[in-house]
Structure formats: structure tokens, C-alpha cells
Amino acid sequence: xxxxxxxxxxxxxxxxxxxxxxxxxxxxLVQAAIxxxxxxxxxxRHWQSQQGLTQVVLGNGTGSGPWPAQLQGCGLDPHPVxxxxxxxxxxxxxxxxxxxxxxxxxLPPGLRLPPRDLDDVVAQLLLERWLGRPLSRDDVxxxxxxxx
Numbered sequence: 001x002x003x004x005x006x007x008x009x010x011x012x013x014x015x016x017x018x019x020x021x022x023x024x025x026x027x028x029l030v031q032a033a034i035x036x037x038x039x040x041x042x043x044x045r046h047w048q049s050q051q052g053l054t055q056v057v058l059g060n061g062t063g064s065g066p067w068p069a070q071l072q073g074c075g076l077d078p079h080p081v082x083x084x085x086x087x088x089x090x091x092x093x094x095x096x097x098x099x100x101x102x103x104x105x106x107l108p109p110g111l112r113l114p115p116r117d118l119d120d121v122v123a124q125l126l127l128e129r130w131l132g133r134p135l136s137r138d139d140v141x142x143x144x145x146x147x148x
Contacts, residue, residue, distance in 0.1 A: 018119025
């Protein structure tokens with residue numbers, strides 16, 4: 001799987017970034033990560049060199065300032081996307097993707113707090129906004145360190 005069908009989504013932050021790699025033709029996530037900014041850039045470069053990634057959908061919120069220049073400096077094409085409301089939307093999307101197991105399904109949706117950071121889900125939402133369609137996420141492991 002190389003080239004134009006691969007897209008990355010990036011939710012930039014000052015201390016951690018959400019990152020996803022998707023096959024846009026199949027509408028499926030290939031990899032997901034929550035990493036420090038330097039590790040996120042290293043993983044994007046890895047995806048670029050190993051899988052032919054050329055485009056990154058980039059959230060335009062807090063922490064996004066240096067990213068367009070960094071991405072362009074690596075030969076990646078950044079596509080800014082409005083990330084307003086994505087943090088709250090990620091809570092709902094998390095439960096759609098993971099399911100509200102056990103006792104959590106008894107709670108009203110507004111009271112269900114995900115058991116982990118959601119930066120990767122925000123990155124997925126940004127990519128979905130840009131594509132205009134949802135992406136499936138079947139058993140994609142979450143990277144917390146790069147290189148793994």
C-alpha cells in the first residue's frame with residue numbers, strides 16, 4: 001500500500017500529538033499513535049519513506065503553529081482543517097469505535113469518560129472531516145513511543 005491512497009491525520013499539541021495513518025481508498029485506519037511532537041514528526045517521516053506518504057491533514061488549533069513549515073520542510077503537503085469541537089466530538093466517537101463495555105453502558109453518554117487520551121481519535125476526526133466520510137478502525141494498536 002503506497003502512494004496517493006495514504007493520508008495522515010495530525011492533531012498537534014505542545015506536549016503530545018495524535019496521529020493516524022489511513023488508506024483513503026479503503027476508508028480504513030492503518031496505524032494510530034499518541035506521541036511527543038518530535039516522535040510524531042519522526043513517525044511521519046517513517047511513513048513517508050517506507051509507505052510513500054505525501055499528505056498530512058493538520059488540525060489548526062493549539063500547537064499547530066510550527067507544523068506547516070516542518071511538514072513542508074520534509075516534503076509533506078499539509079492540509080489545515082478546523083479543529084473546533086473535536087475534543088468533545090472525540091468522546092462520542094471513542095465510544096462508537098470502542099463500544100461502552102461493562103458498567104459504562106449504564107451511564108448516560110454525557111457522563112462516559114474515556115479511559116485514555118483521545119488525541120489519536122481527534123486526528124481521525126480531522127481526517128474524516130477532510131475526506132467527508134468516516135474511517136473504520138478495526139483492532140489498530142495504539143503506539144505510545146516511536147521508534148517502537
